[in-house]
Amino acid sequence: MAEAPEAVVNLVGVEKHFGAVRALAGVDFAIGKGECIGLVGHNGAGKSTLMHILAGTLQPTAGRIVIGGRQEEAYSVARAKMLGVRCVFQELSLCPNLNVAENTRVNHQSLRGIGWRKRAAALIGAKLDEIFPDHGIDADDIVSDLSLGKRQMVEVARAFTVTDEPLEVVILDEPTSSLDAETAGQLLAFVRRFVESGGSVILISHLLGEILDNADRIVVMRDGKVAAGNAASAFDRTKLVAAMGGAETHHKAQHRDSEARKEGPVRVRARPRQQTDGTELVAHEGQVIGLAGLAGHGQTDLLLSVFGAAGSRGKQGVEVNGPIALVAGDRQTDGIFQQWSISLNIGIRSLKRLRQGVLISSRREAELAEEWRKRIGIRTPDMNNNILSLSGGNQQKALFARALGSDAEIILMDDPMRGVDIGTKLEVYDLIRQEAAAGRTFLWYTTETDELDHCDRVYVFRGGRIVAKLNRGELTEEKVIHSSFSETAQ
């Protein structure tokens, strides 16, 4: 790229594979001195992976990392810190039990000896004053007592403090997500001042306005590659959305004709807690409802509130009619029971039906497991083998079998296709279609826009709210992306 000679950071041909999944497929990425780069892309485009590689938390599978003109061989978090690469990631990294000054010390080894607390307090206090005048944060405040927005302010300010290590590049991943419009403005103004004084910033945001107004150059990622990269002035909102993948002509999955389904009884009616207007999610019998938007914008919370409301009637804003089951996306924490066999893992949701008298019938349990081994194609010689003997995709199938093999009329799916191979996906899509035709209702949160084609209706989430409702006929990837990224802070 043009800036290459004076680039502070130059990533060349970087690839990253997680097993069979290719998160980055050869990315070239350079940051010049005194430049603010806006990095955008939809879920799973590879932004985070790329930034983690730059931060040293992930090792690239292939490619070169050149910083300050020197090729780095054993690049690590410590090395990144020494070279002046700082990052503020979305998951806040402050220790909640320490105060602001102590948290500052965590990043600065040189604050030692008598009076370190005072010096740390002065350091962070000055930076907070500089970035966020009237911030109202005291260096003695314990982090867990601070609001989310103030924590984010501390986190950002800390990244810009300097003691003995240089400060060259700061990665800001959604730095304004918890800030109100005024503090967000202060931060962005500071970013501009920092860049003008010769620093470099990588700005990741779902607020396209922020990117367009503040970045010098914009890099658009898509499917693990750089899809576009140009001066910010060359982009406008429409062009950005198009580059992210919206404009591509869309082949709809041909199955399911657009025949207007007659609407059955309402199965689920739910309003997100943060919803201020009257919009609510409604799912009728036999419908597949998609929950879209960027990851972590309230989709899982809604699913969990629907799940929680199923037991106790009349929770606020949520109405559930019928038995419910959930297919977890995070298999290890939310799904499988690691000490159990595949068949025990499938049977756990259906224990009542498997009983004969008061005892669970081993025969019925084995029959249920065998039926689903055939229907969903779990690849194993014996369903009594431990669940961990299966590949990730097959473990996920077992979780589908648990839900679909139960008496549930409503199936919640929490981004269940994470890290699942394409073969498994296609098999499960078929199954979902069959089960919906048989009258089951699906609420399907997915981060993969392609999967929305299987839905009758899609609700797009942003900041914990439903911001768009798209019926099957009007669904395009562009519209989903358009709603996921708003123009300015709400």
Added chain:
Amino acid sequence: MTALRRMASTPWIWSFVGALLIWLATVAFTGGYGGGGMITAALSLAVFMVIVGTGQMFVITLGPGNVDLSLPANIGLASAVAMTVMNGQDSRIALGLLAALACGAAVGVANYLLIWALRIPPIIATLSASFIIHSIDIAYGRGLQIKPPPGFAAFTNIQILGIPLLALLTILFTVLAALALNRMIYGRSVLAIGQNIRAAWLAGINVGWTRFATYTLCGTLGGLDGALLAGYFRGANIDIGNEYLLSSIAVVVIGGTSVAGGKANVPGIWGASLFLVLLLTMLNTFGVSAGVRLLLTGLIIVGVIAAAGGEETR
């Protein structure tokens, strides 16, 4: 398939092997004298460990941090309640037993309420409950008639062909407990919660009810144990349950139940209880002093748990 299942749950075999070895060592030491009587005595005493051990097993299986430390105090109070209600009359035996069960169940409910309503970790909740129970026992048990009715004392000592009747009934009880653990919704729920409480909730398991039932069950079994101990040792006593603090946990762990939760084993409780009781008998037979006996018991329990724990992680 059954062979595989058995393989997976072998750890409990070792507790029986250990018990057998100790018995052989003791019999060899005495020159073959008293071997049968030793087994009878061991069975009689093991019963009390098995009963509370079973309750403790369900609690520990609920997952890391779950343990009932209130058992000794619970046993002490229930023994006093049972003996007071029986009032030395054979006609009131059933009533006294019921009172002991109810007293134990109440302790279990109280434990769970502390854990659930105040969100106190189970270790702290049951330990503080145990101080309260202990105080109640001191206030309640003072100067009361605490001898068992003759019929009840005799009942706890009945033997059939050298095997105590209580041991036979307890074997029956543990068979039922094993069925409940592996073949009933309750047991499956306990095992699932112990492996991953969040996944269990998301799989539709009634987590709150299961935990409540488990602490109540454990308390009830503590109450039963108190009544039986008072009958066997001819009298209630505030300290009658003290040794069951460590031993109820030790028999669970030595018996092959995972301290990390989610994996439990009922037969192993029998093996481990016999092992512990025979170990004490052996050390007595060898004429070891009380101090050395306690020291050796402690070391052996630690050693066995360390060895068993090592196998578990594989």
